Amino acid sequence: xxxxxxxxxxxxxxxxxxxxxxxxxxxxxxxxxxxxxxxxxxxxxxxxxxxxxxxxxxxxxxxxxxxxxxxxxxxxxxxxxxxxxxxxxxxxxxxxxxxxxxxxxxxxxxxxxxxxxxxxxxxxxxxxxxxxxxxxxxxxxxxxxxxxxxxxxxxxxxxxxxxxxxxxxxxxxxxxxxxxxxxxxxxxxxxxxxxxxxxxxxxxxxxxxxxxxxxxxxxxxxxxxxxxxxxxxxxxxxxxxxxxxxxxxxxxxxxxxxxxxxxxxxxxxxxxxxxxxxxxxxxxxxxxxxx
Amino acid sequence: xxxxxxxxxxxxxxxxxxxxxxxxxxxxxxxxxxxxxxxxxxxxxxxxxxxxxxxxxxxxxxxxxxxxxxxxxxxxxxxxxxxxxxxxxxxxxxxxxxxxxxxxxxxxxxxxxxx
Numbered sequence: 001x002x003x004x005x006x007x008x009x010x011x012x013x014x015x016x017x018x019x020x021x022x023x024x025x026x027x028x029x030x031x032x033x034x035x036x037x038x039x040x041x042x043x044x045x046x047x048x049x050x051x052x053x054x055x056x057x058x059x060x061x062x063x064x065x066x067x068x069x070x071x072x073x074x075x076x077x078x079x080x081x082x083x084x085x086x087x088x089x090x091x092x093x094x095x096x097x098x099x100x101x102x103x104x105x106x107x108x109x110x111x112x113x114x115x116x117x118x119x120x121x122x123x124x125x126x127x128x129x130x131x132x133x134x135x136x137x138x139x140x141x142x143x144x145x146x147x148x149x150x151x152x153x154x155x156x157x158x159x160x161x162x163x164x165x166x167x168x169x170x171x172x173x174x175x176x177x178x179x180x181x182x183x184x185x186x187x188x189x190x191x192x193x194x195x196x197x198x199x200x201x202x203x204x205x206x207x208x209x210x211x212x213x214x215x216x217x218x219x220x221x222x223x224x225x226x227x228x229x230x231x232x233x234x235x236x237x238x239x240x241x242x243x244x245x246x247x248x249x250x251x252x253x254x255x256x257x258x259x260x261x262x263x264x265x266x267x268x269x270x271x272x273x274x275x276x277x278x279x280x281x282x283x284x285x286x287x288x289x290x291x
Numbered sequence: 292x293x294x295x296x297x298x299x300x301x302x303x304x305x306x307x308x309x310x311x312x313x314x315x316x317x318x319x320x321x322x323x324x325x326x327x328x329x330x331x332x333x334x335x336x337x338x339x340x341x342x343x344x345x346x347x348x349x350x351x352x353x354x355x356x357x358x359x360x361x362x363x364x365x366x367x368x369x370x371x372x373x374x375x376x377x378x379x380x381x382x383x384x385x386x387x388x389x390x391x392x393x394x395x396x397x398x399x400x401x402x403x404x405x406x
Contacts (some may be wrong), residue, residue, distance in 0.1 A: 203354030216349035223345040224363055227338040227370060231384070234366030241346045242360040248350070260349075269392075 002031070012040075017047060025057045029064060037061050052082040059091055068095055069179070076288070086116045098127060101289065105129050117128040175199070176286035177279055186262040187279050188252070190214040198286070199279075201260065203246055213260065221250055221258040238273060249276035253283040295323035298381065298401045303327075305397060307389035309368070313375070313405070316340050322379065332347060336348045339372050339382040360399060362391070373398040375405025 008024035021044035028037035029252065041058040048054050072095050078088035100244035109126045116122060176198035177183035187199040187212035188210055196214040203209045220239070227237035239250040247271050249261045261276035295313045300310035303325050310326035312335065319340035324332055363370040366401045369385040371394055381402045385394055 003356060201353060205354065207354065209353045212352040216345070216352055220342075220345040220349050223342050227342050227363060230334050230338055231368075231370060231372065233363070233368045236363055236365045238362075238364045239342075239346075240360075240362040240364070241350060241358045243350050243355040243358050246355050248355075269395075273351045 002027075007030070016043075019044075019048075019051075022053055022057055024195060024283065025061070029057075029061050032064075034061055034065055038065075050081060052078045052085050055081070056085065056087040056091070059088070063091065063094070069282075069285070071095065072285050076281065076284055084111070084115045086112045086119075086122075089115065090122065093129075096289075099289075102129060104289070113159075176283045178282070182262070182281055188213060188260040188287070189216050189283050190258050190260075191248065192218055192256050194218040197257065198283075201262065215260050217250065217260050221252055224250065225252075238276060240269070240272065247272050249273060251276050251280045253280040254287055257283065257287065259283055293405075295405075296325070297397065298404070299323060299325035301401060302381075302394070302397055305389065305394050308383055308394060309384035309386055310335065310384045312336060312339075314382055315341050315367050316343060316374075316378055316380055326384075327343050335370075335382065335384060339380060342370070343372050343374070343380050354391035359402070360395065362395065371395065371398055375402040379405055381405060 005024065005027050010019055012018060012024055021040050023171045025037045025040040026043065027036075028040060038058075038061050041054065041061055044051075045054045045058060055078045056073050058180040059078065061070045062068075062071035062074060071090065075088040077097075078085045079092070082088070089108040089112035093105045093112060096102075096105035096108060106126065106129050109122065109129055113119065113122045113126050167263050175183060175191045176189050177187050180187060184200045185202040188201045189199050191197055194215040194217065196210050200208060200210045201213045221229060223238050224239045228234065237251065241248040241250070245265050246262050247265050247267070247269070251259045251261075253259050259276065261272065261279050263272045263275055294397075298313070299311045302308055310324070310330040312324035312326070312332065313322040314320065314336040315322055317340075319337040321332055321336045326332060326335075342363065343361060346361055350356060350358050357374060359374050361370075361372040368387060369389065369391060371383040371385060371391075373381045374380070375381050381398055383394055383398055385391060
């Protein structure tokens with residue numbers, strides 16, 4: 001075991017509440033010990049669930065493990081906690097770049113560069129992704145050979161055939177819940193007018209009730225927000241509705257959308273919340289991609 | 292008129308349950324209540340009835356039937372509503388430290404007796 005990892009491990013063992021887990025996790029990640037890094041990151045996250053750097057570390061490990069969708073979710077969480085987080089903008093920029101969405105990649109890399117103007121490598125990455133069109137107010141012009149688009153610094157280049165779950169540039173992805181079980185029968189995403197954006201809902205008899213449910217869903221989410229406000233309960237996060245055979249969870253993935261997730265009544269209540277959280281993250285990622 | 296007080300007493304004995312009430316779903320009127328100081332009766336009854344109505348609208352349109360239980364999870368507390376028959380709901384307002392699993396079970400048990 002290298003000395004630095006040994007020292008950091010000892011430090012963390014001595015004080016498990018220490019933030020040294022961030023350095024230890026990063027050191028392990030950089031040495032390619034991804035499972036050990038993951039364990040450290042998850043332990044840290046369990047202690048500090050609202051620490052942006054802990055989510056950032058977790059996201060970097062997930063990206064190294066090529067779980068790009070989960071990495072995107074984590075960096076998305078970081079930006080909710082810390083909207084100017086450089087690492088998260090770099091990470092999301094990298095993922096968009098991989099997915100072929102140069103415009104979104106550039107948007108996030110620019111935000112990262114603005115937040116950390118001293119990072120020359122980042123500026124160069126922005127110029128590369130911009131295809132040489134990027135003009136910095138006092139930066140040197142792009143060198144010959146740098147005009148070819150490349151990945152942001154510190155990341156492995158995209159490999160042939162590998163894609164984030166996102167679409168080719170300029171085309172909207174087909175569904176907001178790719179890979180999620182029940183995406184076309186138990187998950188529904190609607191806009192503020194009660195119009196279906198994606199997913200579908202089926203009645204117990206198998207009838208498609210997506211549009212009628214969509215029309216009622218936004219009204220229910222608004223009522224939930226009104227109740228929370230008038231009763232002084234703060235921001236609402238989820239409304240659970242239990243019927244005889246099905247349990248429903250309503251969330252707002254973004255201020256403009258409502259999500260309905262349904263599970264069989266036999267499933268433990270905690271699983272419904274996990275399912276809805278996962279669908280909400282997928283919906284946010286999808287909305288981010290198609291904007 | 293049935294005596295609802297034992298139901299409300301049972302609910303408010305649970306830790307950090309700040310109030311409980313029986314509400315008529317049609318008009319949101321309070322039938323019986325037991326609230327801690329600072330919890331306002333009318334807004335709680337009105338919002339619980341209204342939320343239950345909206346939820347029923349969605350579940351009935353979708354073919355799932357009437358809801359039997361609602362839980363609105365918020366940053367500073369939780370609103371719990373259980374259906375006690377076609378015209379009544381049992382409502383509880385929980386603080387952040389309330390054991391929600393226990394409160395849910397108790398609410399469902401008592402609501403069954405109301406039905």
